[in-house]
Amino acid sequence: MRRTITAWATLLLAVAFAAAPFVTEPFQGYDGNQLPVPQDSPPIQPAGWAFSIWGIIYLWLIVSAAFGLKSRGDDPEWEKVRGPLLIALAVGVPWLAVANESALLATVMIFLMAGGAIAALLRTPIFDRWTLRHPVGLFAGWLTAASFVSLGATAAGYGLVLGPTGWAWVCLPLALLVAAAVQSRPQVSPAYGIAVIWALTGIMVKNAPAGASPGIATLALLGILLIAALILRPLATRLLARREG
Template sequence: MSAETRQTLWAMAALIAALAFAASPFLSNGFNGFEPGQFPVPQDDPAVQPAGYAFSIWGLIYLWLIAGTAFGLWRRRDEEDWAPARPWLTLSLLIGAAWIPAANVSVPLATVMIWAMLGTALMALFRVGDEDRIWQLSPVAIYAGWLTAASSVSIGLVLGGYGLLPETPAALVALVIALAVALTVQYRLHRAPEYGLTVIWALVAVILSNAQPFNIAVAGLAAIGIAAILALRGTDTE
């Protein structure tokens, strides 16, 4: 098999995976968050959970991933600049296509899967090329940024929902994990501001969800995280 044929097949696989990922909410029962009863300690309004509006970003993620992978197949299917990220992105999206059914059945399984999605998405992000930024880098950066927040939220829900920590400490642990990942990635990948901005989107939603009643510890740490990400944007690390 020639290199050009192999690259074309990966371009096709990436688009198919993006379509499957976007179709998964419609081909399953959908997902509106974990049900409180899925946990031994019901999570009715956990401090770690962002405000509901923040999840609307999934629409943008689905559409941009489809558009980006479609452009890649149509115009850049055999471009070397696009090749390194495609296998990792395809794997992440295929895991994501199965995530909603898993989340409706098992919180621990869904947590493992979303961390696998994040890991493979970050592998793709670090391998994204320099060409066609709006189609190649931007959708992957936003996808990875939201997964950074979502995977950390899942840790907080497991810690609180399985009685390992009280609600606020569980949320603080989750935020520390999210910020450790986000700051490391943004420091090493300065050319992807969309990643950090997406994490900020999630952090703002965490602050708003903890406004009434005001949880100063969780909201304060989220605010510190926003400031830290913005401070990194003021440096040049590449």
Template sequence: MNRALALICFVAAVAFAISPLLTPGFNGFSPDQFPVPQVDPPIQPAGWAFSIWGLIYAWLILGTGFGLLKRAEDASWAPHRLPLAISLVLGTGWLPLAVISPVWATVLIWIMLATALWALRACTTSDRWLQQAPIAIYAGWLTAASVVALMLCLAGYDIGLGMTGWGWIGLALATGLAVTVQRLSPHAPEYGLTVIWALTGVIAANWGDWLFVLGAVLGLGIVGWAIIATRQERG
């Protein structure tokens, strides 16, 4: 069973990495996918921030490949494999779904996030850089992406607060979620650092809107504090 799950994780990681080829040119939800077009939403990071996907894909393939070849029957690698496999298998279908339905894509990405966080919590410190670290950056980016998707849907369907209001809620939600996960995962600073990367992209995208930039900087600082505090507590 362990070997089978190791193989599934590796195959799913490869499939996940090549899934963008199924939807070439996708650069996020387009404004006209919503009843209220979302043009330059403040919660969305600058385009360059999405380049982190290259690192995520490569590190997941490297980690799951190592797990398959060298740790297939290692009990310390077993706990995280089922939730990781679920998240990656779901992830292979996310981009095609996002082109069709932002709402269902948002539902799916939150399930991907939940299973990725489950996998992160299940990781052990054995071979940390190949087992835990790739899952941490994957979960960190999914945290940011899930919040962005949800805020875009709420604003795009004209629910309540509008694009800017939901942007502020998104900053608070992403920061609070990141701090909570980081406190529960003190051995995985890569998680918080990835959220910081996303917040840096938000700062860049909103440069000139100093109030929103200040909010993103505050969120970045709080997540950074959580990384340092948890590592100090761990000793």
């Protein structure tokens, strides 16, 4: 089997992407050196434990790329996915380093990552779900949420019209609109929605305590129910079809 340059590049970039946290200063949010109005844990940002999903994403992307190189080295269906996925990974490798220096540039970059990952997800074939569709879906789902988290924190940090809570009210619905549009597409991996739900859960838990932002917590809960319904809709449709048949 011939192994394409893009297959090799996907594996190399997946490994580099996963290695980035080990060679970059820890990213703990945008600080006062980057933003005129420092953002200390804005409402749009999930609780810290939610970011642990990156460990699964890193590992699954490496396993996926390694399998693809070994067993799908020149598969045309995988090649369709590799193009946009390479864009997301290439932008992602330096993202942590950039995020520690420039919130504005990091926000632009994470939207590019999300766009590449979503484009890759929508090109995944029906086969190889666990080795391609689901890992790319988890990656794309988390980036969808993370991009709007970054937008909300950065916009509030530059004092653009609204404060941190106001930007949470703007960015959370926007994230839900994008996530719902993607999850509504036929055959989209449920891993995409699960990653979004994980982020929303982190936002809900963080904002639920008294004195936080209960309205944002409620909106996050409604978002969880919406995305869960979209994930379960194909299953419900199949069960109904069997019952009628």
